Amino acid sequence: MTIAEEEIRKFENHNCAENNVFYQAMEEVIYSIAPLLQSDEKYRKHGIMERLVVPDRVIKFKVTWLDDNNIIQVNTGYRIQFNNALGPYKGGLRFHPTVNEGVLKFLGFEQILKNSLTGLHIGGAKGGSDFDPKGKSDFEVMKFCSAYMTELHKYIGARIDVPAGDIGVGSREIGYLFGEYKKITSTYEGVLTGKPFFFGGSLMRPEATGYGAVYFTESMLEMEGKEPLMGKVCTVSGAGNVAVHAIEKLTQIGAVPVACSDSKGTIYDSRGIDVELLKDIKLNKRQSLTKYAEVHAEAKYIPIEEYPEGGHAVWDIPCYAAFPCATQNELTEIDAQNLINNGCVSVTEGANMPSTPEAISLLQSHKVCFAPAKAANAGGVVVSEFEMSQNAAMSKWGFAKVDERLKETMQMICKRVALTAKDYGVEGNYVDGANIAGFKKVADAMIAEGI
Numbered sequence: 001m002t003i004a005e006e007e008i009r010k011f012e013n014h015n016c017a018e019n020n021v022f023y024q025a026m027e028e029v030i031y032s033i034a035p036l037l038q039s040d041e042k043y044r045k046h047g048i049m050e051r052l053v054v055p056d057r058v059i060k061f062k063v064t065w066l067d068d069n070n071i072i073q074v075n076t077g078y079r080i081q082f083n084n085a086l087g088p089y090k091g092g093l094r095f096h097p098t099v100n101e102g103v104l105k106f107l108g109f110e111q112i113l114k115n116s117l118t119g120l121h122i123g124g125a126k127g128g129s130d131f132d133p134k135g136k137s138d139f140e141v142m143k144f145c146s147a148y149m150t151e152l153h154k155y156i157g158a159r160i161d162v163p164a165g166d167i168g169v170g171s172r173e174i175g176y177l178f179g180e181y182k183k184i185t186s187t188y189e190g191v192l193t194g195k196p197f198f199f200g201g202s203l204m205r206p207e208a209t210g211y212g213a214v215y216f217t218e219s220m221l222e223m224e225g226k227e228p229l230m231g232k233v234c235t236v237s238g239a240g241n242v243a244v245h246a247i248e249k250l251t252q253i254g255a256v257p258v259a260c261s262d263s264k265g266t267i268y269d270s271r272g273i274d275v276e277l278l279k280d281i282k283l284n285k286r287q288s289l290t291k292y293a294e295v296h297a298e299a300k301y302i303p304i305e306e307y308p309e310g311g312h313a314v315w316d317i318p319c320y321a322a323f324p325c326a327t328q329n330e331l332t333e334i335d336a337q338n339l340i341n342n343g344c345v346s347v348t349e350g351a352n353m354p355s356t357p358e359a360i361s362l363l364q365s366h367k368v369c370f371a372p373a374k375a376a377n378a379g380g381v382v383v384s385e386f387e388m389s390q391n392a393a394m395s396k397w398g399f400a401k402v403d404e405r406l407k408e409t410m411q412m413i414c415k416r417v418a419l420t421a422k423d424y425g426v427e428g429n430y431v432d433g434a435n436i437a438g439f440k441k442v443a444d445a446m447i448a449e450g451i
């Protein structure tokens with residue numbers, strides 16, 4: 001039995017229906033770090049994996065709120081504080097009907113290693129609720145956020161745990177959450193990141209994840225001796241915060257992002273996505289992507305039901321570089337095969353774990369440059385940490401400073417991941433490089449801090 005198999009066997013009890021995505025994330029990490037466990041016995045001796053896969057605490061609570069018809073609604077709220085060996089717990093909040101403990105454990109676990117890769121002092125956490133903001137009025141979202149914070153405020157603080165946004169949580173929700181925290185605690189502190197700029201947010205936090213994924217890709221392509229993105233056709237899935245800003249940065253650097261998607265369908269616009277229109281439809285008005293095709297008749301809208309099951313229309317559009325920026329396991333083996341058949345050279349994960357393990361193996365075996373989420377989408381949490389620094393110092397950084405530091409950090413992460421992969425005999429494998437480098441730093445801190 002190999003070390004990886006031995007380790008995976010220890011954690012078989014985590015493999016149940018609710019934990020399937022958590023188990024998927026954990027299994028990938030164990031396979032990647034096996035050479036490290038083999039070469040340095042201290043990690044097993046100190047039971048690092050055993051300690052890392054169990055969150056420090058899982059906070060689960062009832063959220064009761066009144067809808068616009070004065071009917072009582074009940075949701076479940078969570079905060080999973082996973083690991084604070086490197087700094088205060090840090091990670092987003094997701095509001096989506098699919099949220100459960102298993103999904104948040106996967107996201108929190110990934111966040112530990114992602115935050116470690118940034119080189120900043122931030123631990124890993126994730127939280128959220130099964131509340132669905134879709135179709136709710138602003139007032140209902142506000143009431144839900146207030147009720148959620150009524151419970152959450154007991155567990156967070158600028159030096160304890162600093163939540164931010166994720167799916168379904170943008171600056172509107174962060175604003176309401178911050179307002180309630182301030183009201184309950186009478187404290188004006190950097191307890192949340194992703195705040196609107198005019199009351200303590202950092203410039204560029206909304207753009208950071210998407211921009212960062214593009215910076216990472218440019219760096220990876222250069223390191224792998226591939227042509228840069230300028231002039232190249234790109235495809236992006238999703239149409240939320242990460243996707244829109246990836247499209248915006250691609251457009252700024254002269255690439256041609258031709259596609260985006262939401263849970264109902266895909267837009268293909270061969271002239272390049274009109275990013276201002278997309279922002280207005282998805283980020284301001286929260287409308288369906290069909291509106292895009294109503295304005296630009298030349299663009300094609302492909303409803304999800306018109307594409308064969310098992311694959312996704314967005315990955316069947318020829319591209320040089322693909323950016324999955326929607327949600328977990330949205331890029332399947334069938335999609336990977338389509339990308340390969342169409343000559344795709346690189347795949348960058350803007351979303352968290354958007355590619356299935358089978359898709360990753362296939363892409364890597366065909367030498368497609370593959371940038372895993374925990375490295376490539378770290379830009380969001382990096383600028384969140386910049387926001388924490390600015391709040392702590394009561395200062396404000398200009399756009400150029402944030403952008404420059406974000407770019408530098410993404411380049412540093414890319415280099416560190418590539419060099420780690422090389423050191424461990426898996427040159428070009430950014431998945432293994434990211435897992436080993438991320439794990440090693442947290443593990444060393446856990447050993448140094450004792451049990």
Ligand SMILES: NC(=O)C1=CN([C@@H]2O[C@H](COP(=O)(O)OP(=O)(O)OC[C@H]3O[C@@H](n4cnc5c(N)ncnc54)[C@H](O)[C@@H]3O)[C@@H](O)[C@H]2O)C=CC1
Nearest residue numbers: 166167168209238239240241242262263326327351352380
């Ligand atoms: N917001 C951030 O700063 C960060 C977000 N992420 C990850 O990026 C991904 C997207 O997050 P956000 O853009 O913030 O969320 P968002 O709520 O702004 O947007 C999500 C988008 O994905 C679309 N979507 C959902 N399910 C889909 C599906 N099955 N097929 C196609 N589109 C689908 C939605 O319609 C929406 O347009 C998530 O995996 C999140 O965890 C990762 C790092 C930071």
Ligand SMILES: O=C(O)CCC(=O)C(=O)O
Nearest residue numbers: 091092164166380381384
């Ligand atoms: O900005 C943050 O604190 C967390 C962002 C996040 O949730 C993520 O990186 O997945």
